[in-house]
Amino acid sequence: MTKTYARLTPLADSLPATVPFVGPETQERARGRAFAARLGANENTFGPSPKAVAAMAQAAxxxxxxxxxxxxxxxxxxxxxxxxxxxxxxVGEGIDGLLGYLVRLMVGPGDVVVTSHGAYPTFNYHVTGFGGRIEPVPYKNDHEDPDALIATAAEVGAKLVYIANPDNPMGTWHDAGTIQRMIDTVPEGCLLALDEAYVEFAPDGTIPELAPDDPRVIRMRTFSKAYGMAGARVGYAIAAQDLITAFHKIRNHFGMCRISQAGALAALQDKDHLAVTLTNVADARHRIDSIARRNGMTTLPSATNFVAVDCGSDAAFAKSVLDALIEQDVFVRMPFASPQNRCIRVSAGRPEELDIFAAALPIALAKARG
Amino acid sequence: MTKTYARLTPLADSLPATVPFVGPETQERARGRAFAARLGANENTFGPSPKAVAAMAQAAxxxxxxxxxxxxxxxxxxxxxxxxxxxxxxVGEGIDGLLGYLVRLMVGPGDVVVTSHGAYPTFNYHVTGFGGRIEPVPYKNDHEDPDALIATAAEVGAKLVYIANPDNPMGTWHDAGTIQRMIDTVPEGCLLALDEAYVEFAPDGTIPELAPDDPRVIRMRTFSKAYGMAGARVGYAIAAQDLITAFHKIRNHFGMCRISQAGALAALQDKDHLAVTLTNVADARHRIDSIARRNGMTTLPSATNFVAVDCGSDAAFAKSVLDALIEQDVFVRMPFASPQNRCIRVSAGRPEELDIFAAALPIALAKARG
Structure with missing residues (x-):
């Protein structure tokens, strides 16, 4: 009989070894071939500010x-x-890291957390990882449903309710007034986690005024998207001081990469680069829409750096399109939950990457149809 | 009456907001003045391989x-x-990150963990942060005490027993045979966490043979010390495959900085730079010993990139010396626990930093003596 030395906690023992997303490098190794267009992880392929690159090279x-x-x-x-x-x-190790800390602070075995069915899986991974129970709320017309999220949170006595505005994976969004009403109606004993990872891409009128001392909401921002620094792992949370201080109870105090700190600081100051990026991303969204329509498909309006392309049928069909794109070296992903999984999700890439997507899509559609 | 929205778990609520170490930048801000010699955090002031720097600049x-x-x-x-x-x-976000994951996997409320009194506080921080109880074992002659650690682990039914070899903060070490005997006598149901952060600096015969499938031990290594990349946050654990796989249950899968990954890869391949660093560090240790002896002090033998300098009296005296060094812009630290805290701990810095230390020490001693 084998002796056991590493005794996991009952909770850890019950968890599966998993990964919320299979990374593109993992797929490349499995395929034995690199992707030609990296449009699946909503990375900002236009890249970081050259000033941030210089600051990081210096900090190295x-x-x-x-x-x-x-x-x-x-x-x-x-x-x-x-x-x-x-x-x-x-400041923390990306929104992923900060969500992990937040969940650890608030969620224990049996605690209930409300989120949309098919929303950010890494958040769910954290909740499950600390023994919490996810109470999922359906999307409504491809949007997260603020009223239903709040009503469900009240009904189940949730400790956390999560919404991303703009949303991932659909790219849809609510206006500031709607989100502010959500904040104003969060039930006592529940905190709203407002993930604003994509907010810089959104039109005016999307961001409720920052009221940092409001105890009802914690807002998450990142340098991974508009600032083009996903690989640097820099996010930040804005919340009431009591809650911010609570992170010091558990965070990895020396966990931030010094190079990333320097890069984020420089990126924040390069407003011109950010403006150019936002224009580039808006152009790329239009281009994805044109490509889709040329192929008889529609797209969802997006306030992010990606576009959900409606494949016009069911999940199996969308999956066939996706597989046929990947076969052609185009890395894309698709939503997990029905009926959103009739779509594929395409990141707003550079013109040369979208050329590759444009060439691959009709072939993928033909293959999926036949 | 104020309403509460963020309800912490009872455990999180019970934890203090704390920090295992006050960083040098924090001290500099409090002092209103930069340090002239950064010799307190056992950073490798000789720096990373130029090849690693180039790889990181490229990866940026x-x-x-x-x-x-x-x-x-x-x-x-x-x-x-x-x-x-x-x-x-x-691979994980430094040994600090990996220890956090390990503790999360294994330690829940009421679980007992054995470590030496005055050993690595960040490990204790993780244990306390997951509700575990620390059972401390005294040092013996300024060394961690393998026999007592194992005996205590057996006695209290510990799930984890921690030792750093070489040790921090004393710099002392055990030979490979002693550590192997420790591995061989770990009680069933207990895992040995062997922190080898400083092991590259140690003399031959310090490292027990790697037997990666041995279920009794997990070994931690880092790029923060010998490889001079503390700010990059790259560590790794070596353990049986079952235990390695368990990390996938809870780790932040996309938590590694891409730049740091590239830097560590390049650093590992530059064996020449590592060899030069080891020589530089050995020279610096000798220099610290000379400086100490010139001031009528002794040092402990060290297998690390720092030296514990025995101030020859009690903790209060050592603290006075430390304060007077800091006042002279020399960043150093000291052990936390008695009787080790009769020492100050000085990192093996560059010659110009040790010049500053050499000039400051007699003044600090005079001041401490009154």
């Missing part, structure tokens, strides 16, 4: 030093940027 | 992509380096 020489555990310079710059106090800001 | 341009969630290239290179299988290796 100083990487023998641990990063500043307080993220002081970056928090100060973010505070100035948002005109709020640095005490309302927590 | 590609930072719009998430890092490979499998850390495949780095794990493969590490596997070749150690002549083991990549399946026995887990």
């Amino acid at each position: 020489q100083d990487v023998w030093m641990y990063g500043d555990a307080e993220n002081f310079d970056l928090r100060s710059a973010l505070a100035a940027h948002h005109r709020i106090s640095p005490n309302n800001i927590m | 341009q590609d930072v719009w992509m998430y890092g490979d969630a499998e850390n495949f290239d780095l794990r493969s290179a590490l596997a070749a380096h150690h002549r083991i299988s990549p399946n026995n290796i887990m």
Whole structure:
């Protein structure tokens, strides 16, 4: 009989070894071939500010030093940027890392958390990982459903209710007033986790005013999307000071990469690059829409750096289209839940990547149809 | 009456907002003045390989992509380096991050963990943060005490027993045979966490043979010390495949910085730079010893990139010396627990930093003596 030395907790023992997303490199290794167009992870293929790249190259020489555990310079710059106090800001290892900390702070075995069915799987992974129970709410017309989310949160006594605005994977969004009403109606004892990863891409009128001392909501932002620094792992949370302070109970204080800290600081200051990126992304969204329509498909309006392309049939058909795109070296993904999984999700890539997508799509459709 | 929205778990609620170490930047801000010699965090002031710096500068341009969630290239290179299988290796966000994952996997409320009194506080922080109870074992002659650690683990039914070899904060070490005997006597139901952060600095005969399928031990290594990349946050664990796989249950799959992945890969391949670093560090240790002796002090033998300097009196005296060094812009730290806290801990810095230390020490001693 084998002896056991590593005794996992009952919770850890019950969890599957899993991954919320299969990464493109993993797929490339399985395929034995690189992707020609990397349009599946909503990365910003237009890249980071050259000033951020230069700052990171410079910081690489100083990487023998641990990063500043307080993220002081970056928090100060973010505070100035948002005109709020640095005490309302927590910088962390991407929104993924911050969501993990938030869930750890609030969710224990049996606690209930409300989110949309088919929304961000990494959030669900954290909730399950700490023993929480997900209460899913259906999308409504390809939008997350704020009223139903709040009503369900009240009904089940949820500790957390999650919404992404704009939404991933559909790209749809609600206006600021709708989200503010959501904040205003969060039931007592429940916190709204408002994931604004894509908010820089959204039209005016999408972002409720920052009221950082509002105890009802924590807002998550990132350098992974509009700032083009997904690989650097820099996100931040804006919340009431009590809640921000609670992160110090459990966070990995020296967990931030020093190079990433320097890069984010420089990226934040390069407003021109951000403006160019937003234009590039808007152009790419239009281009994806044109490509789709030329192939007899429609797209969903998007306030993000990706577009949900409606394949016009069921999930099996969308999956066939997706598979046939991947076969042609185009990395894309698709929503997990019905009926959103009639779509494929295409990131707003560079013109040369969208050329490849444009060439591959009709072939993929023909293959899926026949 | 204020309404509550963020309801923390009872465990999170019970934890203090804390930090295992106050970082040098935090101290600099409090002092209003930069340090002239950064010798307190056991950073490798000789810096990373120029090849690693170049690889990181290159990777900064590609930072719009998430890092490979499998850390495949780095794990493969590490596997070749150690002549083991990549399946026995887990790459993570520094040893701090990996210890956090390990504790989360194994330690729940009421579980007991054994470590030395005054050993690595970040490990204790993780244990407490998951509700575990620390059972501390005294040092013996400024060494961690393998026999007492194992005996205590058996006595209290510990799930984890931690030792760093070489040790931090004392720099002392045990030979491979002693550590192997520790592995061989770990009680059933208990895992040995062997922190080998400093092992590259140790003399031959310190490292027990890697037996990666041994279920009794998990070994932790890092790029923060000998490889001079503390700010990059790259560590790795070597353990039986079952235990490595368990990390996939809870880890932040896309948590690694892409730039750091590239840097670690390049650093691992630059064996010449590592050899030069080891020589530089050995020279610096000798220099610290000379400086100490010139001031009538002794040092402990060290197998790390720092030296514990015995101030020859009690903790209060050592603290006075430390304060007077900091006042002179020399960042150093000291052990937390008695009687080790009669020492100050000085990192093996560059000659110009040790010049500053050499000039500051007699003044600090005079001041401490009154």
